[in-house]
Amino acid sequence: MNDSVSFFEEPEDTREEILKATYEAFCEHGYSDITIQKISDKFPKSKSLLYHHYDGKDELLLDFLEFMLSQAEEQFPLRTGEGADEHIELVLDTMFLSGGILTDEDFSRAMVELRAEAAHDERYREYFTRTDRFTSRHVEYLIRSGIEQGVFQEVDPEETAAMFQVMFVGTATQKVTSNESVLEACRSEFERYIRNCLLRDDTDAD
Amino acid sequence: MNDSVSFFEEPEDTREEILKATYEAFCEHGYSDITIQKISDKFPKSKSLLYHHYDGKDELLLDFLEFMLSQAEEQFPLRTGEGADEHIELVLDTMFLSGGILTDEDFSRAMVELRAEAAHDERYREYFTRTDRFTSRHVEYLIRSGIEQGVFQEVDPEETAAMFQVMFVGTATQKVTSNESVLEACRSEFERYIRNCLLRDDTDAD
DNA sequence: AAATACTGACTGAATAGTTAGTTACAGTGC
DNA sequence: GCACTGTAACTAACTATTCAGTCAGTATTT
Numbered sequence: 001m002n003d004s005v006s007f008f009e010e011p012e013d014t015r016e017e018i019l020k021a022t023y024e025a026f027c028e029h030g031y032s033d034i035t036i037q038k039i040s041d042k043f044p045k046s047k048s049l050l051y052h053h054y055d056g057k058d059e060l061l062l063d064f065l066e067f068m069l070s071q072a073e074e075q076f077p078l079r080t081g082e083g084a085d086e087h088i089e090l091v092l093d094t095m096f097l098s099g100g101i102l103t104d105e106d107f108s109r110a111m112v113e114l115r116a117e118a119a120h121d122e123r124y125r126e127y128f129t130r131t132d133r134f135t136s137r138h139v140e141y142l143i144r145s146g147i148e149q150g151v152f153q154e155v156d157p158e159e160t161a162a163m164f165q166v167m168f169v170g171t172a173t174q175k176v177t178s179n180e181s182v183l184e185a186c187r188s189e190f191e192r193y194i195r196n197c198l199l200r201d202d203t204d205a206d
Numbered sequence: 207m208n209d210s211v212s213f214f215e216e217p218e219d220t221r222e223e224i225l226k227a228t229y230e231a232f233c234e235h236g237y238s239d240i241t242i243q244k245i246s247d248k249f250p251k252s253k254s255l256l257y258h259h260y261d262g263k264d265e266l267l268l269d270f271l272e273f274m275l276s277q278a279e280e281q282f283p284l285r286t287g288e289g290a291d292e293h294i295e296l297v298l299d300t301m302f303l304s305g306g307i308l309t310d311e312d313f314s315r316a317m318v319e320l321r322a323e324a325a326h327d328e329r330y331r332e333y334f335t336r337t338d339r340f341t342s343r344h345v346e347y348l349i350r351s352g353i354e355q356g357v358f359q360e361v362d363p364e365e366t367a368a369m370f371q372v373m374f375v376g377t378a379t380q381k382v383t384s385n386e387s388v389l390e391a392c393r394s395e396f397e398r399y400i401r402n403c404l405l406r407d408d409t410d411a412d
Numbered sequence: 413a414a415a416t417a418c419t420g421a422c423t424g425a426a427t428a429g430t431t432a433g434t435t436a437c438a439g440t441g442c
Numbered sequence: 443g444c445a446c447t448g449t450a451a452c453t454a455a456c457t458a459t460t461c462a463g464t465c466a467g468t469a470t471t472t
Contacts, residue, residue: 014417030326032238036462046419048464053417057462109325116322118383119315120236125385132386155398162391163399169383170376177324177375179331180338185368192361193369196403220451242428252453254430259451263428 007071015063018043018053022064027106031113034061062123065114069131072111075102076138084146085199091139091164092194095171096187109176115169132165139164143198153200160198213277221269224249224259228270233312237319240267268329271320275337278317281308282344290352291405297345297370298400301377302393315382321375338371345370352404359406366404 008024011017021042022034029038036057040047054060077090097103118124140161146152167190175183214230217223227248228240235244242263246253260266283296303309324330346367352358373396381389 030323032323033326035460037460045417048420049418051463112325113322115379115383116319117236117238119318120239125383128383129385132380132384132388136386136388156391156394159391159395159398162388163395165386165388166373166376166380166392168376169379170372170374173321173375173379174338174372177321177331177334178338179335180342180371182338182342182368182371185362185365186372188362189365189369192365193399193403197399241426243426251451254454255452257429258453 014045014049014053017045018050018060019064019067022060023068023110026064026110026113030109031117036060062127065124065127068107068111068114069127071107072102073131073134076135078138079142079145083151084142084149085151087142088146088194088198091142092187092191095164095168095190096183098175105176108172112173112176115173135168136161136165146198151200152198155198220251220255220259223251224256224266225270225273228266229316232270232316232319236315237323242266268333271330271333274313274317274320275333277313278308279337279340282341284344285348285351289357290348290355291357293348294352294400294404297348298393298397301370301374301396302389304381311382314378318379318382321379341374342367342371349404357406358404361404 008016008020011020018039021044022039024042025034025038028042036047036050039060040050043050050060054063075094077087077094080087080090094102098105102108114124115128118128136158140157143152143155143157143160147154147157171183171186174186214222214226217226224245227250228245230248231240231244234248242253242256245266246256249256256266260269281300283293283300286293286296300308304311308314320330321334324334342364346363349358349361349363349366353360353363377389377392380392
């Protein structure tokens with residue numbers, strides 16, 4: 001139930017052990033109930049050791065956030081060989097599917113809770129700003145490529161990427177905070193949007 | 207800075223005083239830092255009185271959540287006289303504008319933080335499920351009306367409403383958790399989506 | 413021997429919640 | 443009018459617990 005996410009499976013040093021323990025505590029208790037004690041309970045070594053490696057709870061959680069975001073960025077589907085129209089399918093899967101890594105339920109839950117903290121903590125907001133920019137820019141580049149390849153309409157890449165960004169945040173949040181399962185229907189509609197507003201008509205070919 | 211939201215301005219009984227104090231503590235400290243003590247500090251009467259009116263912290267916060275959600279539902283732009291195509295503009299304003307009530311920054315922040323709690327608390331999730339259903343159903347009805355009025359294309363109302371729902375959550379969250387200001391660009395693109403994928407062409411008239 | 417990794421026992425502050433008691437007041441008998 | 447009663451609103455002071463963080467000291471490595 002806990003360590004289904006691969007990069008936590010075999011921690012290689014103490015820092016990774018700590019981050020793994022933090023992740024497990026997160027999964028079990030959620031952000032608002034997290035304590036050093038609960039992290040320590042998941043940690044094979046002593047609680048004092050946490051303070052040997054970190055100045056305090058805040059620093060530990062910030063490092064955890066940074067680690068989570070770096071994982072999220074690493075898992076983002078980057079450019080491969082195929083065309084932009086095929087690549088965008090991968091982006092959609094990342095957005096909607098469960099079972100991936102970015103879309104792992106526990107991972108998503110942790111991310112949503114961490115993000116909410118950004119509402120009142122400028123340091124958190126800066127981290128998410130960086131990752132949001134990362135995501136937006138990559139989608140923007142993808143759109144631009146598709147236009148150059150002639151498979152996308154001549155849309156505004158920045159605006160389209162912005163919509164993708166908000167959809168990313170929206171789907172992740174909706175998925176873990178509501179039982180009203182709206183995501184399948186949303187995917188259908190979002191695919192319709194992509195067909196009508198992004199993909200170039202190939203009525204001549206098809 | 208705090209009580210810019212009208213319905214907290216003049217509490218009429220002790221319960222409303224408590225909810226107001228809770229809201230103020232929320233705005234100042236955020237969900238993860240909220241304590242009974244901090245609520246009590248904003249409350250003109252005694253801390254013990256909180257326990258006279260509520261069984262404990264959990265019950266108080268759940269009542270607060272229910273109150274916030276009922277406010278959100280009340281503020282949702284419901285059917286007025288005009289056509290569905292005009293009405294959908296109001297929905298867009300609710301989604302993107304700042305300065306309204308549903309779109310008040312402090313209010314949004316509180317909502318995003320409360321929603322994140324739903325990731326680990328089934329009781330919270332049930333509340334949000336109810337409100338999400340409320341929102342979805344109303345948008346769905348609006349879409350249906352527009353189709354009947356002949357101003358919308360014959361889209362699937364449920365799927366379109368699902369997309370609106372995710373956009374609601376996404377914009378609210380993005381707005382308060384990231385400095386990457388993507389919302390204006392997102393609105394442009396979302397309006398393009400509405401023109402192309404929802405509104406019926408009136409090329410004959412315009 | 414020197415540095416680093418690590419531990420268990422501790423501390424003071426903050427926490428949610430309790431308790432014993434005090435007001436405020438509406439109703440009732442006289 | 444006036445004393446009495448019951449109830450709900452309210453309070454100050456307290457308790458037990460949990461919290462983040464410290465520290466003195468031990469093991470391990472180099």
